[in-house]
């Protein structure tokens with residue numbers, strides 16, 4: 380993909396000037412000011428339009444590495460949760476309903492046929508479980524291209540039908556392992572710096588997970604040296620669902636629709652998206668800080684400060700959806716606050 384046109388620097392400067400002239404001390408609304416300015420620049424107008432249409436797309440998939448003791452839960456939970464999303468009783472479904480966010484769930488690589496769910500759920504399925512990354516490549520290059528293409532097509536559907544802000548959610552037992560491995564490869568970090576507890580492992584399981592990530596990284600050899608090839612990284616260390624999410628975010632940025640990032644899986648995919656489409660990250664903001672160390676490392680690299688820090692580690696897009704009221708507030712501050720000059724003359 381070609382480089383992405385950044386959000387408007389001219390509108391960002393105009394919005395900064397506007398925010399500084401509101402009825403408050405300069406800077407007093409902290410990061411809400413930054414988010415409002417970013418959205419104005421993304422929309423190309425100040426003040427920005429209210430966010431009436433926000434959507435979360437959950438990319439679900441299973442991971443071969445989950446059978447090797449890296450998670451506190453079995454892979455069967457992935458399919459069960461995809462079904463639960465459709466009952467409206469999964470965590471992200473509750474939050475999305477509360478905040479007026481549309482939820483769509485896609486089976487990209489779940490180890491189950493998920494019969495009985497709407498056809499759209501399986502319309503972009505690439506395969507079942509991606510391969511265990513410490514033993515072999517997760518995907519073939521053809522599968523990576525198909526998954527990235529699927530994510531791009533989903534972004535085109537969402538952006539083309541009026542989405543103003545998108546969130547990429549995830550569901551997949553084991554997926555914090557490939558996410559951490561991808562971030563380690565992209566940041567040049569050792570396994571110990573990126574390995575987290577995921578669904579809640581500790582002690583020996585945590586050390587084992589770190590060892591498998593180290594094994595995956597060493598198996599990649601020179602393939603994780605600069606210049607990084609995003610397709611090869613996804614093939615070696617990723618998964619079909621993360622590849623689809625990366626394609627989704629890269630294409631959203633390309634189409635000028637901002638993306639609010641969630642936890643470690645979403646942030647790993649965002650970093651890959653920025654390699655697929657250089658400059659895409661300018662269209663991303665961080666919804667929350669998760670408990671995964673790889674997510675914090677990647678956010679620091681991207682220069683993003685998250686809106687929320689609630690110790691959340693659910694995934695599903697839930698942390699980003701929880702931050703939606705703040706993003707909407709940031710827009711309304713730019714739209715509705717008085718000018719200081721009108722108050723004090």
Ligand SMILES: O=C(O)c1ccc[n+]([C@@H]2O[C@H](COP(=O)([O-])O)[C@@H](O)[C@H]2O)c1
Nearest residue numbers: 450551553554555577578642643669694
């Ligand atoms: O978003 C995060 O940072 C996050 C942190 C820990 C766990 N998760 C969720 O838990 C699952 C992966 O955890 P694990 O331990 O199976 O790798 C997957 O479904 C993620 O959505 C998500």
Ligand SMILES: Cc1cc2nc[nH]c2cc1C
Nearest residue numbers: 452456460550693694695
């Ligand atoms: C129950 C459950 C729900 C989840 N949602 C995202 N990851 C999850 C992992 C588990 C185990």
